[in-house]
Amino acid sequence: MSLLRAAGISAGYSGRDDILKDVGIEVGACEIVAILGPNGAGKSTLLKTIAGLVTPRSGTLDFDGRSIAGLTPRDVSRRGVVFVPQEANVFPSLTIQENLEIGGYLDRKEMKARVAEVCERIPVLSERRRAKARTLSGGERQLLAMGMALMVGPRILLLDEPTAGLSPLAAETLFRMIKLIRDTGVAVTIVEQNAILALNNADRAYILVDGRNARSGPARDMLEDREIRRVFLGDVD
């Protein structure tokens, strides 16, 4: 039984043609699922559709056996589906502490303890708690965005290119953190530019091309599939 199930999803931006055409994905509990594909394939649009920022024109969208299609972004978040956008994912004029508190807005019990917990997991944040988020580097900003998502005890994280702007080392560290989060019972859906890195860390993956499902399968099999490596991952050997 999958935790998140999107089937036959068509969606697009107002007044325009469909970006997503009959897309389906499933994410099991405690599973890390990578969404891969070229720029403009519709990966971000898919996450935004699940998160309630884009309304599906057809298809079904179920989380934990109940439909989440047509809910507002905040009602989707309230169910435990927490989306971290690719851009503009922190509040620049709020401090890091305030950003974390807004991250926990839906569940404000024991706020102090939870801020401390997130800071312990992501030490760069605790050093600069009183600094405005706009002073953070690109990589630190991504970590803050992750930290904010962890403030509510999500059941599934939808991460849109969280390693953008991170050094290769920092990206590895972030994936290690994602695995630790998964080990606490959280499912993760991650859009990632670095396909090899994603496939090395994910359980399963979907490849989207031009708004459609192109391939899907266990991450390990996809890593070993010569055709996938050549066509989708830009591998030239």
Place this chain on the structure above:
Amino acid sequence: MLQVFQLLVNGVMAGAILAVPAIGFNIVFAVLQISNFSIAALIAVGAYAGYTANVLLGLPPLLAILAAFLISGAAGVASDRLALRPLRGYGAIAVAIASLALNMVLENIVRFIFGNDVRSLDVPMMRDWIFEGIHVGPQAVFNFLVAIAAMVALFSLLSFTTVGRAMRAVADNPTLANIKGIDPEKMARLAVFLGMGMAGIAGVLLALDTAVDPTIGMRVVLSVFAAAVLGGLGSIPGAVVGGLLIGLAEQLSTLVVPVAYSSAIGFAAIILALLLFPRGILGDR
């Protein structure tokens, strides 16, 4: 020299009062990205609410100020809901123009209820205090302190409470705020309530300073808008700085131009601000 000091003192006092509705204008702008010019009429609504509480009901000035805050805030929310919110989908310019029409409607409602007569609040006449030759009216000091208290209260609400943080989050990034569980409509209503409530407080302060008539808001709205633009649209500290600068400039201008022209200072300040710092002194957007 003494005259310059006198004008500086007057300017700071007048500026603090201007800063109150300028903050109101800017908090609405920050959260809704909309210029709501009906703030002029809501200054008048506040002045008459204060008049009703103080003269007709016999309440002391501080309670009259509280009543003005609540009534202007509520009138602001109700009129925004009826006249402006339905137009939000048509863009900020459409809403700004509609707010000018709304301003006329509200001002005429006030006129219809209270008439055109000039009225004054029921406060004792007091002799000026004189320090080293500088005259300071006790009423002006009271008004100044109320303005400061109102600003400190609003600033504390925005800085130190969950709802204040949530409002600033909406101002920063409404989409992300929605993802984080904040209801943007609720925050918009609260911003309008607080902003127009501040206008109401300013209405009573202006009434205490001079007198009440239906154009009380229109007379200062240009200065208020100038303060908001000069400080930076949407910036709360900017509105305070802008208010003080406009207050000082209007007073000091009387040294070189006739008093009748001092309201042109607002125009000049807007033009200068837009030329020199288009985002205002403390604006960052």
